[in-house]
Amino acid sequence: MNKWKYSPPFFMKYLFPEFKWSTSNSKILITFDDGPLPGNSEKILKYLSENKIKSIFFCVGNNLEENISLAKEILSEGHLIGNHMPLHQIITGMKTSEIIKNIKEVNETAREKLNYEIKYFRPPHGKFDLRTSKILKEFGMTNVMWSLITWDFRNDIKLVKNASGRFLKQDSIVVFHDSIKSSEIIIESLEFLLETAEKRNYGIGVPEECLK
Numbered sequence: 101m102n103k104w105k106y107s108p109p110f111f112m113k114y115l116f117p118e119f120k121w122s123t124s125n126s127k128i129l130i131t132f133d134d135g136p137l138p139g140n141s142e143k144i145l146k147y148l149s150e151n152k153i154k155s156i157f158f159c160v161g162n163n164l165e166e167n168i169s170l171a172k173e174i175l176s177e178g179h180l181i182g183n184h185m186p187l188h189q190i191i192t193g194m195k196t197s198e199i200i201k202n203i204k205e206v207n208e209t210a211r212e213k214l215n216y217e218i219k220y221f222r223p224p225h226g227k228f229d230l231r232t233s234k235i236l237k238e239f240g241m242t243n244v245m246w247s248l249i250t251w252d253f254r255n256d257i258k259l260v261k262n263a264s265g266r267f268l269k270q271d272s273i274v275v276f277h278d279s280i281k282s283s284e285i286i287i288e289s290l291e292f293l294l295e296t297a298e299k300r301n302y303g304i305g306v307p308e309e310c311l312k
């Protein structure tokens with residue numbers, strides 16, 4: 101199978117060095133995209149708390165608005181919230197003014213409803229273009245990409261184990277999903293990742309330190 105389905109090609113990291121493709125402290129950063137959603141985010145929060153792991157949740161603005169109590173729980177548990185666009189729109193086909201408006205909208209929801217300043221962005225489907233850096237710079241935000249896609253959204257633990265087993269490194273930024281798609285296998289997926297990390301003597305990091 102094509103390795104780029106799990107981990108972005110090397111040249112991307114050279115072309116866009118201002119984006120985060122891996123952690124800067126040789127620790128693993130675990131991230132969740134597409135929530136918060138009842139039915140999955142709570143389970144994940146409980147598991148993270150039991151295992152003393154801090155994470156970033158790249159929230160879809162719409163989900164954030166509809167599930168403010170879950171968002172509050174994310175923050176009160178010491179995790180961070182990132183911006184993943186209001187409706188999970190792919191930004192590459194949008195006008196610059198539209199992208200700005202949409203990023204702002206999610207930031208403002210977090211500010212107004214959670215008294216929280218969002219610092220991190222992740223483009224839906226990982227799709228960005230040459231404008232992305234400049235736009236985010238004006239917001240004072242950082243684009244957080246990844247080095248490992250676990251394929252948890254396919255709801256097949258074998259895929260997650262294969263991806264994590266083959267591509268987990270000590271400085272990986274790992275993507276999971278707290279959407280409904282992954283809810284049946286998410287805890288087993290996290291367990292496997294932690295076991296794999298432990299076997300290889302890799303540590304799990306705290307978001308701000310991983311992204312310095």
Ligand SMILES: [Zn+2]
Nearest residue numbers: 133134224225
């Ligand atoms: Zn997404």
